[in-house]
Every structure is written in C-alpha cells, then in structure tokens.
Amino acid sequence: MPIDPVALTADLVRCPSVTPAEGGALVLLDSVLTDAGFTCTRVDRGGVANLFARWGAKGAPRSFGFNGHTDVVPPGDPALWRTDPFGGTIRDGRLYGRGAADMKSGVAAFVAAAVAHVQGRAPGDGAILLAITGDEEGEAEHGTRALLDWMAREGEAMSVCLVGEPTCPDTLGQMMKIGRRGSLNGWFTIRGRQGHSAYPERALNPLPAMARLVDRLSSAPLDQGSAHFDASTLAFVTVDTGNPATNVIPSEVRATVNVRFNDLHSGASITARLRAEADRIAQEFGVEADLRVKVSGESFITPPGDFSALVAQAVRDETGIDPVLSTSGGTSDARFIRAHCPVVEFGLSGQTMHQIDEYAKVDEIAALARIYRRILDAWFA
Secondary structure (H helix, E strand, C coil): CCCHHHHHHHHHCCCCCCCCCCCHHHHHHHHHHHHCCCCCCCCCCCCCCCCEEEEECCCEEEEEEEEEEECEECCHHHHCCCCCCCCCCCEEEECCCCCCCHHHHHHHHHHHHHHHHHHHCCCCCEEEEEEEEECCCCCCCCCCCHHHHHHHHHHHCEEEEEEECCCCCCCCEEECEEEEEEEEEEEEEEECCCCCCCHHHEEHHHHHHHHHHHHHHHHHCCCCCCCCCCCCEEEEEEEECCCCCCCCCCCCCCCEEEECCCCCCCCCCHHHHHHHHHHHHHHHHCEEEEEEEEEECCCCEEECHHHHHHHHHHHHHHHHHCCECCCCCCCHHHHHHHCCCCEEEECCCCCCCCCCCEEEHHHHHHHHHHHHHHHHHHCCC
C-alpha cells in the first residue's frame, strides 16, 4: 500500500521526540517499514535510539543509503505557538509542528519513496539502507556514529548516501549540499591577579590581555575561500569574568570562540593557530592563558560527479530548477558518513527550522517524495 508522505510527516510530528527522547517516532517507522518488507534493527547506544532498515540482500554490491533524524529541538514556550507544537496540524497548505521542516518531512518523504520503489520489485543485486538516528540535534555521539559503527561490525555498507536535511533557502529545488565546513569551538581562560580597581598596579588584570586576543583573532581573516567553499569564519560568542563588583579587578576571564573552516584548514591547524596566539598573549602580558578545544567535524567535499548529477537531474525533472551545489550552512551528520561513502544532502526549505510555528509546505513534502523516488529509480535503473 502506498505511503502518504504528508500523513506520515504529521504522525511523526505527533511523536514528542525532543532529543534524545525517542517519543515513538522510530517505533512508528519500524512498523511502517517492516510492513513494506524491510528488515529493521534497533541500534541503540548510550541512551539514544537509532533505527537501521534494509530492503534487499545484506552486502549487496549496489546499496543506496539514506540518513536522517527524528529527534527535534525543544519547542520553547508552547503558548507562543499558534498550534500545538506536537499536533501535526495542517492549515492553509502548511503542516505545522516541531520537526515539520527539520527533518521529519525528509524522513517521511524518503520512506514513502522507498516503499513505492520496492513494491512489486525483486531486489536483484541492489539494496536500500536507511540509517535513522535520534541524536542529530544533541551531542551526536551515539546517533549516526553508532549506526556506522554497527554497520561496520555487521558487514552493512552504503555505496552512496543521501541525507535528507533541509538544504533549500526558500523554495524546494534551490540547493543541494555536496560538502560542509568544519566546526570547532574553543574555550579560552586567561588568569591574572585579583586586586582593588583603585590600585591597578597591585593587580594583574586579565581583561586587556583577553581584549587583545579577541581583537587579533577576529581581525585576521583565516582565508579568502577555496574552489568549493566560502571564506572561513571565526566568531567570539561570549566573554565573561563572572565579576559583579565594580571595584574589583578580576583574577580570571573566559571567552568562547566558534570557527567554521573550509578545506584549506583542519581542526588541528586551527587549534594550532589559536594556541599560538594565546601563548603570544601570555608572554606579552605576563598572564596565564589556557585553551580547550572541541572539533565537531572536519570540512569535507564530495566532488561533483555521477551521484550529485543524478540527484540534481531528479530535482530538475520534478521542479524545473537547477539546484546550486553548495557547501554553506552549519554541520550535519554527513560529516560522519563522508568517511563511509560519497554523500550529498537534499531536502526541503530550512526557512522555519527551530523556530516557533515551524512548518513545511504540504505540496513540497509530496514533491520531495517524488524527487526521492526519481533518484531511487534512476540509481537502480
């Protein structure tokens, strides 16, 4: 029986799967896919629920993979919503609810397309693999990573993978992602010596040192961009002493920086740059300067080729729009999959994701399912 992607999206939105809660979303998908002939396995780890589903033979030489997530960010104050954030309400051609855009619609559209593709068809030498996580909006430690670890142990492999994240700025068809920038967070701590603000000579104020550090790092461009990426960015997001007094020079000041870097850099090279500047500041001002770093993901690119061309052609055939091949935006779980197989991303508009009154257009959900069906038909043709 065909799956209605709009109805399935609404049913998924009604599952309150605020990360890392499963909320019934993966139970629902397990049931739908099992009924359609897929073999489903829960791959839970670290308190996170994940689902792996396969149609076709294990180890098939031509395996089309799909990755998506059913966890969502908190809705905020429900009173600010015009509809129940977990109601899946359809009004004026829009389906409202947390996750409607990011990205239960993408998961529902691919499930509908996959079920339609396999009906009445023998697998042959092909397989369709779905890796659905409940940890993309959280720490991302036990979601797609857990699925990929499990797949490696079980001998499951994707030849290519499509990630269904929202990729279009405004209208379905505008953009697909063939890579992502890397992301790094750095936490600086500069320590001086506390003292009375009326006698600054008796203290060692860490604030001028931090101000100089922020200025130097913020004023020096990391690069001018590369063939497939815009220029890397460095942004300080907080500076704090935790000092409520007006007559006390603090002993310590902390700052946090976020760096989004292109393929001219690595997490290690950015870290080295930050550490070198912190060491320089420490020497100049006679303070102590520490740095703690977390790299959320390295930059990557899937060079334009047969797979991206196939996806772009399906988008063009359905929408009449030539999608831009982009590497813009934040991070996604594609950063983990890129080491497993070629990966591209295509989905709905992300205009309302994480917002109050998040929604997806009903006609675009249906069109996305048709695009995914075109992709599957072309891949296995």
